[in-house]
Amino acid sequence: MASRLYPEDQKRVEEYLNSPLHQVERKPFRVWWLLLAIVAVITGLGLLARFLAALVIA
Template identity: 60%
Template sequence: MTSRLTPEDQQRVDHYLRAPQHQVERKPFRPWLLLVLVLAVTIGLGLVSRLLSQLVL
């Protein structure tokens, strides 16, 4: 895919992206951890909902 930027603008973008503050090391994405977190929150909120319904009724 070719860039639609002018060469000068592309050079500015490249320079910006090479700056040290934009070279942050990130941990790899772990989808299983995200899935477990979503399930835990869903189950937890479901249990809180059931507890509240028992207290109200």
């Protein structure tokens, strides 16, 4: 897709994005940690809901 910026503005944007400030090394994304966290949160909320329901019903 062609840029809608003027060439000098596009050059400034590219220089800004290529500056060392924006070249941060990141750890690889781990899908299994995300899935584990989601399962843990859903399980925890489910257990909390059952506990609160038992307190209300009892």
